[in-house]
Amino acid sequence: MLIYLAGPEVFLPDADALAQAKRAVCARHGATGIFPTDPVDCPEADHAEEAWLAIYLRNEAHIRRADALIANLTPFRGPSADPGTVYELGFMRALGRPVAGYSNTDTPFTERTRAFLGPAARPRPDGEWEDAEGLHLEAFGLHDNLMIDGGLRAAGGPLVTRPVAAASRWHDLSAFEAALAALVKSA
Amino acid sequence: MLIYLAGPEVFLPDADALAQAKRAVCARHGATGIFPTDPVDCPEADHAEEAWLAIYLRNEAHIRRADALIANLTPFRGPSADPGTVYELGFMRALGRPVAGYSNTDTPFTERTRAFLGPAARPRPDGEWEDAEGLHLEAFGLHDNLMIDGGLRAAGGPLVTRPVAAASRWHDLSAFEAALAALVKSA
Structure with missing residues (x-):
């Protein structure tokens, strides 16, 4: 089971380490985690003239070949989740495949x-x-705008929210693991 | 051509008037605008126990039956667009139908x-x-997170951004009309 790991971790200085940590959690649950920056076969992206468009096209290619998606919905620079993550959640919901969400706040x-x-x-x-x-x-x-909670609910996907200290909120993977376990179990 | 009108206008006190204004612009361009709060046949929503879930399900039903989507990407309570709108843009892009975006800022x-x-x-x-x-x-x-600009670019959809005074940014429809005209022309 290929699970796309949507979230703002790509912006972290230690994004690679976090990708590895999330992949390890997936492996423990018998799944394969796909991080947005992982390589993927995407000729369109290879031929894109702009770096940002190549990133977009590779993310889309990852999602299209994934069996499921888990979204880090921890609020990002405002009251809501990272908009790139929200876009990807909507995208996967429209593909009709399983989705899950988690957040390191329960406010x-x-x-x-x-x-x-x-x-x-x-x-x-x-x-x-x-x-x-x-x-x-x-x-x-x-937890967030009703389209986000609604997409998860309509897909029958878990949404796990936990209170985590602000300083740990980009690295604590306990809510991630709980949501992932529920996703793997239900899919 | 049924065009879903995604945007945070649903939160405005005069949302109904704005819905009517946007529908009138669509009609001028030979299209039919669908506002999120318009009625739609959706038995799942009729049977939903929670009001918010019924809203979600009706929005999803609207998007599924629309031919295209135009998103108001004017920044909303933070640097990015309204997350509900972003979710809907990703959803429609995954359905493979035409999408357009506009914003009343060009910063x-x-x-x-x-x-x-x-x-x-x-x-x-x-x-x-x-x-x-x-x-x-x-x-x-x-204009925004690369997934948003990327989805529009990948779909070949227009993105129109214009500098509009802050006080007018929820009601000025000139960027909306320009994006809509381009969408109708290209679809």
């Missing part, structure tokens, strides 16, 4: 958004919240 | 991310930038 989305907005978040008379421009804050008690 | 992603991070952004000796935890900032001169 709900609404609370994170309110903390992010600070004094710009304001209550409405009906008890809901909005930002300084009047745009509503989702308040469904979910 | 590049790297600059937006540096502005967002403020003093936490720091230069590396090699001229690249990283955040306070050492995570790299993408610097490809793109």
Whole structure:
């Protein structure tokens, strides 16, 4: 079972070490982890004129040949997950294959958004919240935007969230392993 | 041609008016705009126990029956586009149908991310930038995370970015119309 490892770890200075650690966890569960930067046969990417487009095309090729995807949804530079990861989750859901998610925080989305907005978040008379421009804050008690939680739910995929100290949140793999184990078991 | 209108407009207090305005622009270009909150035949959603899941399932049903998708990628509560919109863009790209994007800012992603991070952004000796935890900032001169620009490019879809005053950025439809016209023409 080939599992695509979606997440912002590619931006870490020790991305290679983390790729290796995630692959080792996959192997322990009888699966093969595919890290975005792994080599892949993709002639389109080989002929792409721009480096960024080659990266995109290889990521897409990885996802298309993977059996499943596990997404690191730990909030990234804002209240939500890394947008590249979210794109890949939507992509795999549309392919109809198993998906899983995990996050190294269990603070709900609404609370994170309110903390992010600070004094710009304001209550409405009906008890809901909005930002300084009047745009509503989702308040469904979910982990992230409802499209993210919804994609996982619709696919029957696990979503594991755990409170992890901020300093460890890019390296602690316990929520990853729990979500991976559930994904492998159910797929 | 049914075009799904992905974007964070659903959070606006005047979402219905904006839906109507976008539908009118679509009609001018011979297309039919589908707003996320439009009714759609979706028995799964009708039977969903949770309101948020019903919304997700209806959005997915809309996208599955649409011929194309146009995404409002105007930055939303952070340097990147609304994550629900990004999810939907990835979903439609995986279905292999035409996609388009637009944004009411033309400030590049790297600059937006540096502005967002403020003093936490720091230069590396090699001229690249990283955040306070050492995570790299993408610097490809793109509009957003490379998966977003890449999905549009790979699909041959337009990406129109325009500088719009912050106060008008949720209501100015000129970039939307330009991207829509290009989408209709190419599809």
